[in-house]
Amino acid sequence: ERRGWFVDRSKMARNDDNTISYWQLILYNDLGSAQFAEAMRDEAYRDLRYTLQRRVLNVKKNTVRTYEIIAYGAGGEILAESARTGEPAEIRAGTMAEQERDAVKKAARSLKAKR
Numbered sequence: 001e002r003r004g005w006f007v008d009r010s011k012m013a014r015n016d017d018n019t020i021s022y023w024q025l026i027l028y029n030d031l032g033s034a035q036f037a038e039a040m041r042d043e044a045y046r047d048l049r050y051t052l053q054r055r056v057l058n059v060k061k062n063t064v065r066t067y068e069i070i071a072y073g074a075g076g077e078i079l080a081e082s083a084r085t086g087e088p089a090e091i092r093a094g095t096m097a098e099q100e101r102d103a104v105k106k107a108a109r110s111l112k113a114k115r
Contacts, residue, residue: 005100009107020057020108024100025050044080047073056086057104063088064097 008023015021027050028036037045054068065086071079091097 005096007100007104007107009111012104012107012111014108015056017058018060020059020104022055022057022104022107024053024055026053045071047075048079049074057101058088059101059105061088062091062101064091064101065089 005024005026008025012020012022028048033046033048036048037043048071050072052068052070052072053066056065056067058064065088066084067086068081068083070081073079089097091101
């Protein structure tokens with residue numbers, strides 16, 4: 001239950017291996033926060049309101065990885081920060097990840113056209 005997600009175009013970059021790096025903001029409602037807390041087995045996340053995630057999209061392999069997550073509570077406090085190696089996840093048709101991929105590709109094209 002995500003209320004929405006947004007890509008920060010100002011932080012978007014094309015990497016040497018032709019992948020696209022970007023920061024994503026994800027907003028959570030009460031149900032989403034509860035689901036997140038249950039999945040993480042940590043009641044502290046019941047106050048979760050949004051996360052910032054550093055992600056890398058590989059268009060050729062149709063995968064996305066998450067490298068950093070910063071979770072924020074209702075008062076703007078940081079609930080957790082984590083970094084990880086970011087195992088690639090396949091992007092499947094009809095999912096939020098597919099919509100994200102398409103939005104990132106479109107944003108990357110528009111940035112390239114402005115240069």
